[in-house]
Amino acid sequence: MLRLPTFADEKRTARIEQRVSPRTKGLIEHAAALQGLTASEFMIAHGVSAAQDTINRLEGTRLVAEDRAAFLRALDDESANDTLTDLFALHAQASQNA
Amino acid sequence: MPTDLDYLRTLSIEMFDGSRHERGPFTCGVERIDNFLKISASGFVKDDNGRIYAAVDGEGGQLVGFYAIGPHSIDVSALNPDMVKRGLRVDNLPAFYLSMIGTHVKVRSKGVGSYLLADVFKRCLAASEAIGGRFIVLDAINERAAALYSRAGFVSLVSQPERMIISMAKLRASAAAATANAGRRSGPG
Numbered sequence: 001m002l003r004l005p006t007f008a009d010e011k012r013t014a015r016i017e018q019r020v021s022p023r024t025k026g027l028i029e030h031a032a033a034l035q036g037l038t039a040s041e042f043m044i045a046h047g048v049s050a051a052q053d054t055i056n057r058l059e060g061t062r063l064v065a066e067d068r069a070a071f072l073r074a075l076d077d078e079s080a081n082d083t084l085t086d087l088f089a090l091h092a093q094a095s096q097n098a
Numbered sequence: 099m100p101t102d103l104d105y106l107r108t109l110s111i112e113m114f115d116g117s118r119h120e121r122g123p124f125t126c127g128v129e130r131i132d133n134f135l136k137i138s139a140s141g142f143v144k145d146d147n148g149r150i151y152a153a154v155d156g157e158g159g160q161l162v163g164f165y166a167i168g169p170h171s172i173d174v175s176a177l178n179p180d181m182v183k184r185g186l187r188v189d190n191l192p193a194f195y196l197s198m199i200g201t202h203v204k205v206r207s208k209g210v211g212s213y214l215l216a217d218v219f220k221r222c223l224a225a226s227e228a229i230g231g232r233f234i235v236l237d238a239i240n241e242r243a244a245a246l247y248s249r250a251g252f253v254s255l256v257s258q259p260e261r262m263i264i265s266m267a268k269l270r271a272s273a274a275a276a277t278a279n280a281g282r283r284s285g286p287g
Contacts, residue, residue, distance in 0.1 A: 058197060060190070061235055061263070062173040066256045071172075072180060074233070074253040074263045081251035084219070084272035085279070090209065091216035092280060094106035 016047075101209030108157065109210070111217050114150035116140040119161045126163075126200030128239060134198050135164055142166060148197065151217065153210055163201040163210045165218055170195035170235050172263070193233040193263070194222045215250075219269050226266045233263045 020028075025039070032042035056062075063071055121136050134142075139150050148168020152161045174181050175189040196218055201211040222234050236252070237260045238244035244254065244262065251272075252262035 058168075058170075058195060060171045060173055061193070061255070061258075061261060063176050063255070064257045065176055068177055068180065070253045070255055071174070071177065071263070074265055074268075075184070077251070077253075077265065078267035078271055080271040080275040081268060083250040084269060085275045087212055087216040087219065087250070088273045088276035089279065090101060090103075090106075090212055091220060092276065093103055094109070094209075094213050095111075096107065 100207045101212060102207075103209075105205070105208045106210065106213050109153045109155060109162065109213070111151055111153050111214070114139060114143065114152045114164060116143075119152050119154065120159070121161060124161050124164075124200075124202055127203050128200065131198055131200040131239075134166070135161075135200070139164075139166070142168075148195070150198075151214075151221070153201075153214055155205075161202070162205045163199075163214050165199040165214050166197045167218060167221065168195055168197060169193075169231075170233075172233060172235070191232045192230050193235050194225065194231055196234060196236040220273070223266060223269055223273060231266060233265055234269070235261065235263050237261050 028042060029039045032039045035042065037045070116139060121139075124135060125132050135150075142148060143150055148166055150164055150166045153163035154160065155162050170193040171190040172193050173190055174186070178189075181187070199211070199214055199218070201214065218234070222231065225231055236247065238247055238254075239260075244260065247262050247264075248254065250264070251268055252264045255261045255263070
């Protein structure tokens with residue numbers, strides 16, 4: 001179950017408003033009701049959770065056990081790649097002034 | 099991949115400057131990337147989340163492509179025994195994250211995207227030499243991009259397939275191969 005963001009010591013002085021289609025509003029209200037939340041509680045909880053997740057994902061990559069084979073392949077592979085070699089050659093040629 | 103070397107030679111790749119580079123007409127065909135450049139770019143740089151480099155057309159001074167790059171880390175604690183076996187007694191490996199790359203639709207098929215991508219690699223290699231950094235990480239925006247990165251040697255993670263990584267060691271070896279080839283071509287005989 002989604003944890004509601006607290007920030008309990010902070011005053012709720014800012015507003016977020018969004019126009020949505022009636023269908024979207026109905027969908028959100030239905031999902032919120034199923035969890036015993038108001039639509040705005042539901043949107044804040046999911047919005048904050050998604051925001052934190054997005055920021056975490058940009059700052060770092062957390063590997064899990066199933067990533068092992070792919071990651072070790074990337075870690076151990078120190079061989080040249082033809083596509084990369086071509087890209088470096090292109091860069092060298094393009095950055096020479098004509 | 100088609101390239102127009104004469105055109106690429108008219109470009110300069112420089113650090114993005116919101117007060118100088120005209121962003122208004124830029125469109126790469128992906129709204130999210132256009133919006134990043136127009137709305138978020140200045141804050142991204144000001145907050146030191148990373149840096150943005152722009153490809154600027156020598157004639158009109160127009161921005162025809164850009165990329166955003168910043169620091170990143172890979173939490174390898176789930177693979178601790180493998181890391182220890184390799185002498186890596188740390189929970190995080192330093193990396194670079196390519197968060198955005200885009201080319202103006204009007205210069206498609208000239209190789210601007212390839213030039214920018216190569217510039218990312220060169221810049222990260224230099225940063226890695228200077229301060230360390232073991233991988234480049236990115237999220238492929240669609241299947242086509244994923245296929246391109248895969249050809250270039252990027253590996254996709256099973257738990258999040260759009261996330262792809264490549265080691266600086268592989269990039270370094272490829273850069274060295276390009277230099278060796280160029281030397282052979284211009285050498286005697």
